[in-house]
Amino acid sequence: MSTRSAARSFGLWTGVAAGCAALGAIVVGGLGIAVARRVVTPAARPESRATIHEIDRAGGRIRAWLSGPDGDLPGRYSFIFDDGAGHARLGPVLARRGGSVAREVVGVDRGTLREGVRGRITGWWYVDPSELGYRVERVAFPVEGGEAEAWLVHPRRAKKGRWAVHVHGRGALPEEAIRGVAPFARAGVTSLVISYRNDPGAPRGTHGRYGLGLAESRDVDAAIAEAERRGATRVTLFGWSMGGTACLLSAAHGEHRRLVDGLVLDSPALDWEPLLRHQATLSRVPRPVARAGVEMLGRGVVRAGEPGGLDFERLSAERFARDLRVPVLVHASEGDTFVPPEGAVRFAAARPRFVQLRLQRQGEHVRLWNVDPEGWEDATETFVRALPRQGA
Known part of the structure; x- marks a missing residue:
């Protein structure tokens, strides 16, 4: 083959390779967009399998x-x-x-x-907090875009000024959080079990999508404000999964963070970038596609519930630990395949003076109470009773 022919052949194959690479990038990008949209879009109807x-x-x-x-x-x-x-x-x-x-x-x-x-x-078990035997009201509180609904649960012997806000996880409903009410009520704490943006009974969020806790934290802060209007002088936050993300952000950066005296977290999402890649793997999504989807959410190429893209630097265990100002009890499980406990372990290790980690051997994601309700509630009640007043 002549030098000129070889050059033409080399150029041909280089062009083919470049075209294949470009096509591959287009395919990965298109699939990444689909994955990213699925992460932040509330399901129209939960799967019944x-x-x-x-x-x-x-x-x-x-x-x-x-x-x-x-x-x-x-x-x-x-x-x-x-x-x-x-x-x-x-x-x-x-x-x-x-x-x-x-x-x-x-x-x-x-x-x-x-x-x-x-x-x-x-893992719900309860469908209404009145099943716990306490007096319950249905209330509404102002949030961005309108009003959100909540259950207001009155303990039998309420401690003046002590309140809690309970926040469910991504894709769930407030019923998920009812399991956490009883230990608070026994400790004399009045509870608000809230809905937030994109829930039934709450306004639609930006683009009708989740903000992975960033946007939802402002609804948590609005619930703290509602508790203060009703007499709260200190508020404990209880977050499940993505609700834990929202609670940590509200406690660190919310307008009413001065009222927060502590947090309880169940199966919290503390490391969103690697977590999304892990969850994509569970769905057999190729790694390059998952990586592309996360990058698109970060840059705002795929719109989420927070304008301008999702700041994943704020959604890491190390950043949450650095911003922590109050005691935290974390319920996590070695058996959690959806949100593995590594983020919670690193979070606790980074701030051992503030974070108490209760790590179970069994229990799937947000189903730790279901495996050991007595131990789970005892640990929660003990922690809540021992919380010091802010500034004490």
């Missing part, structure tokens, strides 16, 4: 045979079916058969539990 195959009423108790995601988790759970219209409480696993498990049906609060119905397993 668990199925009740059989209702067994033998032996004096009702058992449901079911299969699907989380069906065999240890502990007790809610089964939400018929697009949220139905709610049943399921006890621990009693038996296994093939790919199905049998769980006791502790109660059916809404709807008719039946063979063939599809739903999802959640």
Whole structure:
């Protein structure tokens, strides 16, 4: 082959390679956009991938045979079916058969539990805080864009000025946070269990999307302001998953942070950039696609619930630890596959004087209470009772 022919051939293959690389970049970018949008867009309808195959009423108790995601988790759970219209409480696993498990049906609060119905397993257990035996009001409080709804839970013997704000996680509802109310009530703390932007009963957020705690922290701050208007002189924040992110940001930077005396966090999201890449891996998203999606959210190429992009530097365990001013109790689990505990471990190690880490061996994401409700509540109540007054 002549030198001129070789040069032409080399140029041809170089052009082909460059074209393939460009095409690959376009594909990765397009998939990255889809992944990024999914991360910050509230689901129109939660997936119902668990199925009740059989209702067994033998032996004096009702058992449901079911299969699907989380069906065999240890502990007790809610089964939400018929697009949220139905709610049943399921006890621990009693038996296994093939790919199905049998769980006791502790109660059916809404709807008719039946063979063939599809739903999802959640850690909620309660659907209304009045089930705890306390007086409850339904209230509203002003937030950006309108008003958000909340449950106001009165303890039997309220301590003057002591309040708490309970904040659920991404993709959940306020019902998720009810499990945290009882230990606060026993300690004499009045609770607001809040909704926030993009929830039913709250305004739509920017672009109708999540801000991974950055935007939602302003709704937490608005709830603190509401508690102050109603007589609070100190407020403890309780955040679940992304709600923990929002609580940490509100406690560090919110307009009403002076009132915050401490935080309780369950399965908190403390390291968002690596966390999003981990969650993409769980969905079998290729690493380059996941990385591209995160970069697009950071630069604002994909719009999220915070104008101008998401500042991932503010959403790291080290930054949260550096900004910490009050005591924190962290409930985390070695069994959490969705938000692994490494971020919580680093957070606690960075500020050991402020952070108490309660690390369980079992318990999936925001389902730690379900595995050990007594130990979980005892630790929470002890921490809340011991919180010092700000400035003390």
